[in-house]
Amino acid sequence: MMKGKKLVALLLSLTLCASLLAACGGKSSSGSSASEVVVNKEGYPVVSEPLTMTVMGPDIGITKWDTMPFFKTMEEKTGIKLEFRNAPNDSFETKRNLVLASGDYPDIFFGGQFKSADEVNYGGQGVLLPLEELIEQYAPNIKKILDENPDIRKSITTPDGHIYTLPKIDLNAVWYMGPLWYNGEFLQKLGYDKVPQTVDELYTYLKRVKTEDPNGNGQADEIPLTSTKLKDGVRMWLMSSFGLGLEDIYSDANDKVHYAFTADGYKDYLTFMNKLWNEDLLDHETFSQTDEQKKAKGKNNQVGLIPDYYAYFSYGGEPSDKHPMYQPVASSIDGTPVIPKHPGLAKGAFAISSSNPSPEATIRWIDYLYSTEGAELLAKGPEGTLWDYVNKDTHEKKWNEAPNGEDREEYRGKLTPDYGIVVPGIVNEEVNNGFTSDFDKWITQQNEEKILPNAKVPFPSVYLSESDQQRVSAIRSDLNTFVEQMEAKFITGQEPLSNYDKYLETANKMGADEMVKIYQAAYDQWKQN
Known part of the structure; x- marks a missing residue:
C-alpha cells in the first residue's frame, strides 16, 4: 500500500514538474560555458563579454521581474543579463522543489528561503554549489561580513563544512515579533512616571487599570491586557520574565538546550497567567477574538497593555511616543528577564546551481548586494526615483514623492523584488541613513533602554540531518498542538495546575525530551564550527 502511494505521488510530481517546465521554458541557451567566461575580479562590469543566466524567484504579483529597474540597473552595472523563471509566491517552495527534482535547474535561485534540510540535501547531491571558496576569492563584501560576524558564518555552514546558500542579514534587527505597548493615557492618569519593572509591579498596574477607571468614562469597561491568542505577542514577552528564552527551543548560559514548554519556569509562567485570568486582568476573549476585534478595543481606549508591531x-492615531514600549519585567527567578533578540538572519535566500555557466561571475554579482550601495539599490530601487543622495560619501539620503501620487511603499514594489519576500543582502545603519523619522529614532531609543540590555539570541540557526529533521517534524506535528491546548487549559482553569507533572510526562512521551537531545547535538556541532 505504501509503495503504491509513493508511486502515485511520484507520477503526480513528474506531471506537475513537466507542466511547470513547459510554462517556464527550458534553460537559456545563451549562457556561455564556464571556460568561455572572462570574469573581472575587481571593478565593473563583472564580465568582459555579455553573459546571460536564468534565475528563479517568487513573484508576489505586483510587476514582472524583467521590467523591474533593479534588475535593469544590475545588468547595466555587471554585464550580466537575467532571464526569469518566476513562480507565484504562495506556491513558490512547491514549484522550486519540482524544478530541483527535474534536473533542469535555473542558474540562480534568488529570493524565498531554502529550508535547512533542503540545503543539506541538495547541496550534498551537488545540485547547489558550495560557495565558501568563491566567497574567499571573489566576494570581498560577503567575506568581510562573515569575518566580522563569526556566528553568521557558523549559522550558514552546513554540517559537511560547506556554505550552499546566502542569507538576508539585518544588523539592526531586535524583535522576533512586535512588543507590548502600554496605554500612555492610562499611565499618566494612574500617576506612573516609568513603566513597571517587576512581575509584581506589572500585576499592580493591571489591577489598577481594572479598578480605577483610567479612561474616565465612569464605566468598568477597561481591559488590562488583551491579545489574539497568547502566541501572537503576549507569550514570548511574559515567558521571558520566568527565565524562558523563547516560545520553543533555546539554550541557556551553560550551553544547555531546553524546550520552553517543559523547562523550569514554565509552570511559574502558567501560574501567573492563571492568576491574571482568574482576576479578569487577562481578556477572556484572548483565545477566540480576531486581530481586528483586538484593535477595536485598543482604539476604543479600553486597553491597558496590548501587543502589536507599533502601538x-x-x-490609533499617528506614529508618536505617546504609548511607551513594554519593558520585560523581572521575577523572583535569578537572571530574569531573559529577553529574546532576533539573530538578524534569514537563511537560504540565494543559491547557485550546478548548471551555472560562471559561478565566479555570479558570486561577484550577488556580492554587490552586500555592499551599502548595492543594499540601497535593492531596498529602495535606483537613485533618482524614490530617493536621492544628500551626501553620497556618508550615504545620507532623502525621500522623493512617488510618481503620480502613488503610495510610496507600494510603488517600491514595482522597482525591486525586495517587497514581501526574503531576498539576499544586508540592512545596516548606512542603508537607512536619512530615512529614519523622529518616530524611528524613538523606537531605537526604547529598544536601547528596555530590550537590548538583557537581550540574547535564544538559539542559533542550526542544521539538522535529514533524518533528524524528519523526526523533529513528526514530533512537533502532535506536540505543538498538545502544548498550545494545555497552555490555554491551564491558564483558563479548565485543567488544574496540580496536573502539571502529568502534563510533563505526556509531553516527554510525545517526544519533547527526544527533540531536546536532537537540538543539543546540533547546537554542539554549531559551537564547534
Missing part, C-alpha cells in the same frame, strides 16, 4: 496600529 498606533492598535491604539
